Amino acid sequence: MTGSVDPIVINITIFVLAIFVGYHVVWNVTPALHTPLMSVTNAISSVVMVGAILAAGSETIGYGSILGGIAVALVATNTFGGFMVTHRMLEMFKKKDRSAARNVGRVPRSGPAE
16 A cells, blocks of 8 residues: 555544643642743743744735734733733732731821831
8 A cells, every 4th residue: 555644544543642632731730830830821922923923924815814814913912911821820929918917907097106
């Protein structure tokens, strides 16, 4: 048998394997590593953004440029959301100012100090 395998079958196989590996990587990560993993994911999304911009910026308008424009919008949304989630998670690990926490709800005096 000297026949070759259809490239669509190879691409679907790689796609299914990537889904399987990605699922296990994401669900088996410890909570302490979640924020660094999100940062790496944002970096990968920015590389995808470059490819989407190159696809959208072709000289002729066709399926590739339309899909590239849609990809730019989706990747921008994904990157922005990832940075928002990372920022929110990092805020959870910051120490709270105890003096500010004690003064919550207190009304400042307007007269001279006693």
